[in-house]
Amino acid sequence: MGDINAIAKQFTDFYYQTFDTNRSALQSLYRAHSMLSWEGTQILGANDISEKLTTLPFSQVQHKVTTLDAQPSSPTVASLIVSVTGVLIVDDSPNPLQFSQVFQLIPDAGSYYVFNDIFRLNYG
Amino acid sequence: MGDINAIAKQFTDFYYQTFDTNRSALQSLYRAHSMLSWEGTQILGANDISEKLTTLPFSQVQHKVTTLDAQPSSPTVASLIVSVTGVLIVDDSPNPLQFSQVFQLIPDAGSYYVFNDIFRLNYG
Numbered sequence: 001m002g003d004i005n006a007i008a009k010q011f012t013d014f015y016y017q018t019f020d021t022n023r024s025a026l027q028s029l030y031r032a033h034s035m036l037s038w039e040g041t042q043i044l045g046a047n048d049i050s051e052k053l054t055t056l057p058f059s060q061v062q063h064k065v066t067t068l069d070a071q072p073s074s075p076t077v078a079s080l081i082v083s084v085t086g087v088l089i090v091d092d093s094p095n096p097l098q099f100s101q102v103f104q105l106i107p108d109a110g111s112y113y114v115f116n117d118i119f120r121l122n123y124g
Numbered sequence: 125m126g127d128i129n130a131i132a133k134q135f136t137d138f139y140y141q142t143f144d145t146n147r148s149a150l151q152s153l154y155r156a157h158s159m160l161s162w163e164g165t166q167i168l169g170a171n172d173i174s175e176k177l178t179t180l181p182f183s184q185v186q187h188k189v190t191t192l193d194a195q196p197s198s199p200t201v202a203s204l205i206v207s208v209t210g211v212l213i214v215d216d217s218p219n220p221l222q223f224s225q226v227f228q229l230i231p232d233a234g235s236y237y238v239f240n241d242i243f244r245l246n247y248g
Contacts, residue, residue: 037193037207069161069242073197073228081205083161083226083242098246100224102207104197118193118207122222122246 008070008082011105011112016063023054029114037118049117062089064096078107079115088121098122132194132206135229135236140187147178153238161242173241186213188220202231203239212245222246 018025027050030036036043036052043052065086073081082103087096104116142149151174154160160167160176167176189210197205206227211220228240 033199035195037195040191040193042195066246067164067244069164069244071159071161071166071240071242073240075157081226081228081240081242083224083244085224085244085246098222100207100209100246102205102226104205116195116197116205118195118205120191120193120207120209122190122209122224 004070004072004080005068007080007105007112008068011082011103012065012068012084015103016065019053020062023056024050026050026053030117031108031113031115034114035116039120058090060091063087063099064089073104080105080112085122128194128196128204129192131204131229131236132192135227136189136192136206136208139227140189143177144186147180148174150174150177154241155232155237155239158238159240163244182214184215187211187223188213197228204229204236209246 015029027046030046030049032045034046034049036049038052043049063086065084067085069083071081073079082105084101086099088099089096098121100120100122102116102118103114105112106115139153151170154170154173156169158170158173160173162176167173187210189208191209193207195205197203206229208225210223212223213220222245224244224246226240226242227238229236230239
């Protein structure tokens with residue numbers, strides 16, 4: 001499982017760094033059949049997902065990953081499920097928000113794209 | 125997506141009710157190639173997963189689901205990813221613990237089994 005954990009770490013490092021610095025560049029990680037559930041709202045396809053992510057109502061955001069777990073998601077394809085918990089620091093708020101996020105990554109042309117993405121804030 | 129949400133609700137209702145009342149009965153939900161990541165510990169197969177779940181260091185536990193999201197996890201098979209956040213009340217502790225749990229459910233003989241299971245407590 002060493003390899004899969006390294007892939008998960010590399011993906012999430014890239015994903016959250018891009019989210020926090022250049023959100024519109026996330027679009028290339030999704031495909032036309034990718035799904036995002038954002039706080040219970042379901043969005044289909046890279047265009048609409050990018051539209052959602054780039055119009056979220058904050059300007060500055062910083063993700064800090066607390067836990068990262070990965071498992072193979074198929075016996076036949078090198079896809080993986082990545083589960084993240086962490087905190088979000090939004091704009092100048094002094095209160096970090098806990099979040100949970102799940103990705104399913106599918107191999108494609110030497111890299112991976114996001115097929116499933118489920119995001120939730122965790123209110124204490 | 126109505127159907128998939130109903131399946132996710134039915135599964136999690138059953139799973140957490142069984143966890144909270146008769147933990148050893150969870151074994152039938154897993155198969156020999158099922159995977160559990162429990163607080164970062166990786167466990168493979170129904171037998172070892174059941175051993176882990178039945179020997180957790182608490183006697184009474186109650187799960188309360190706060191959010192539940194589901195998505196199809198394959199374009200070709202009726203499998204699904206279920207993401208749960210909620211709280212755990214352990215023994216007589218007055219402090220509920222936040223948790224995040226992810227399942228991938230695979231259809232099998234008119235029902236579903238758990239292929240992936242990732243559990244994490246979220247410390248605030």
